[in-house]
Amino acid sequence: MKTVLITGANKSIGFETARQLLQEGYFVYLGSRDEQKGQQAVSQLQAEGLTNVEPIEIDVDNIESIKAAREVLGRKTQALDVLINNAGISGSMPQTALEADISVFRQVLETNFFGVIEVTQAFIDLLKQSPEPRIVNVTSGLGSLTLHSDPTWKYYAVKPASYVASKAALNAYTIMLAHDLRDSSFKVNAVDPGYTATDFNHHSGPGTVPDAAARVVKAAVLGPDGPTGQFFSDDNVPETGISPW
């Protein structure tokens, strides 16, 4: 049975991604920074008959927590098939480039960018034990510098400066990581789940959580001929599903 670790999976898109991958037959390690919330989420899935799931405490802002989660997982499995870096924050608003407090930039970058790097580096050895490892970085369409510099783009005016910078940086890291792992069976991709109604945006998004999670799942279950080093966004580029960086 294939294994997957999803960060920030106690609710919203991460939680629904866990549910859909369980339905696909994966064993899910459901990451949550809060032990109780993780356990509650697991109980909910188990009540639905989805039993191949365990909570794992992991705060991506905290290297000691990441290391502890790596140790715990190493005792449970020899290999990790999929890592989904989903945990993310928007940071307090408004976030203009000139006026956003530097502490907001630091906090948002910590979770959305540095956290992803630390988690990826901590789990890469377990991923390398999988015959077909997959890394999915949950980004945002707002992280596309090409689109964000196009005044005709539908989200052109949406510019939360620290969040955009964090996802653009995450996109850059995705390209670097895919390059490092190019001569292997890894697939490393960035996925924009689309503007989705969750707590993240006070449920303002038009998209649904199942649709958002399905986009993440698609990149998690890519076959050997699937792409690597891509930025998937059905929301922004419905024609091809591939976004410019």
Ligand SMILES: NC(=O)c1ccc[n+]([C@@H]2O[C@H](COP(=O)([O-])OP(=O)(O)OC[C@H]3O[C@@H](n4cnc5c(N)ncnc54)[C@H](OP(=O)(O)O)[C@@H]3O)[C@@H](O)[C@H]2O)c1
């Ligand atoms: N919703 C959208 O419209 C949208 C659009 C594009 C991209 N995204 C991206 O999709 C991902 C999921 O978003 P969402 O809408 O599901 O957000 P959400 O409802 O706010 O859920 C975020 C999840 O991340 C967790 N998290 C936050 N900081 C963490 C940390 N330091 N360590 C571990 N977990 C942490 C949260 O845990 P707690 O419950 O403990 O806070 C929660 O489980 C994010 O990366 C976001 O940037 C969302």
